[in-house]
Amino acid sequence: MTRLKLLAVLFTWIVAGCATVAPDLPAITDKPTGSHFEGRIVWHDLLTTTPAESRKFYGELFGWEFERPGLSIGIGGADSYMLIRHNGELIGGMLDANIMKRETNISQWITVMSVGDISAAIGRVTASGGEVLTPPTDVGSRGMLAVVAGPDKAIIALVQTRNGDPAEREPVTNGWLWNELWTNNVEQATGFYQAVAGFEIEDHAVQGENQDYRVLKSGDAPRAAIMPNPFERELPVWVNYIRVDDPSAITARVEELGGIVIIDASSRPLGGEVAFVAGPSGAGVALQTWPLDREETN
Secondary structure: OOHHHHHHHHHHHHHHOOOOOOOOOOOOOOOOOOOOOOOOEEEEEEEEOOHHHHHHHHHHHHOOEEEOOOOOOOOOOOOOEEEEEEOOEEEEEEEEHHHHOOOOOOOEEEEEEEOOOHHHHHHHHHHOOOEEEEEEEEOHHHEEEEEEEOOOOOEEEEEEEOOOOOOOOOOOOOOEEEEEEEEOOHHHHHHHHHHHHOOEEEEEOOOOOOOOEEEEEEOOEEEEEEEEOOOOOOOOEEEEEEEOOOHHHHHHHHHHHOOEEEEEEEEOOOOOEEEEEEOOOOOEEEEEOOOOOHHHHO
16 A cells, blocks of 8 residues: 555544544634634644653643543544644644554644635545545534645645634744745646646745746735755655754754754855754654845844
């Protein structure tokens, strides 16, 4: 079974429930706005085969806190799904991928995008060459959830939140900063996400690069970017960035906490410094300084 199909099986198991009762996933915010910000990345779920080690890794590196949702949500045992907070705010979830009892490691961060009408969005997915891995499913307090793949097979989840998305706010240190799709066909991926979420495009010239950096915007706000996959032998993937003040200080501790430094901290042509690391289960995440020019902070 391919990695894509394994991930699809896992998500189907989650949203359909492991028994006859569908899960009741907690809402993604304690303070819903009542509004849906189409195309905005509003959540991140970590699938990991090393949940205890992952809690220690992200907790010690970024100060993240993990908590049980409270009442049973219909997914495995008490620790099978945990919420992640930073500075008291909900920022994501963590799922113990061992509940599937598979030999293949499917650990990965899953990017979750907001849509206002999930049924309509799914129709646009199929019409634009994408694949629906999990159809829109009611998951209780969280709302309606679906998992899809673009024409390049990169996985992303769509959510129509029950009571609205979190309020938009400036990225904070050690919190989520940005999201990029690394793909082998930028134009194809652009057309797909424009169709699904109505994005506008804004290209930025990058010094020393022969291709612009493509930003997807909605409501006049940057939402994500699409760029050529820097790892040609790897599958296209959504990459999630954490804002940090000093990537080198973070990477210096990654290995002692059971992770791997994939790309050491270095200057980025777009500005600022960046590094790429993986947690104990192998799920990758990027680190980025912000603002991009350090002079802007003086």
